[in-house]
Amino acid sequence: VQLQASGGGLVQPGGSLRLSCAASGRQVSRYALGWFRQAPGKEREFVASISRGGGSTNYAGSLEGRFTISRDNAKNTVYLQMNSLKPEDTAVYHCAAAWVISSVVPGAAASQYNYWGQGTQVTVSS
Numbered sequence: 435v436q437l438q439a440s441g442g443g444l445v446q447p448g449g450s451l452r453l454s455c456a457a458s459g460r461q462v463s464r465y466a467l468g469w470f471r472q473a474p475g476k477e478r479e480f481v482a483s484i485s486r487g488g489g490s491t492n493y494a495g496s497l498e499g500r501f502t503i504s505r506d507n508a509k510n511t512v513y514l515q516m517n518s519l520k521p522e523d524t525a526v527y528h529c530a531a532a533w534v535i536s537s538v539v540p541g542a543a544a545s546q547y548n549y550w551g552q553g554t555q556v557t558v559s560s
Contacts, residue, residue: 435457435548436549437455437550437551437552438552440456442526443557444557445519445557445558448518450515450517450519451516452513452515453514453516453554453556454513455467455469456509456511457510457511457512462510462531463486463507463510464534465532465549466485466486466531466532466534467505468480468503468529468530468531469483469527471527471553471556472528473524476525478528478544479494479525480542481501481503482503483503484512485537485538486534486537489537491539492539500519501514502514516556522558524557525556526553526555527554528550530544
């Protein structure tokens, strides 16, 4: 599975961005998908994940309410809608795919994810 994230950029505090991650390869629909981020000098951090069918989601507690993950299986794409952005949201955002059974939603552990894409930079600054 190959993953390609896009949609990052520079946005002012309080603004919004929508990230996209296009997945390709065999049996993409059998993978749950997730987003992680890594800020300079910090460890990689879980953001959100979504089940194969899109019916179940999991968020980092501090981000739920501002961020929304969704997927379009017809397009093999997962999205991350980010609202009310703060300077501390500045990071490189990576998408990842996890082989799962049925409607399981992977959690925050990076070890659950089998494939990773190159990230897209999000900078929140005035």
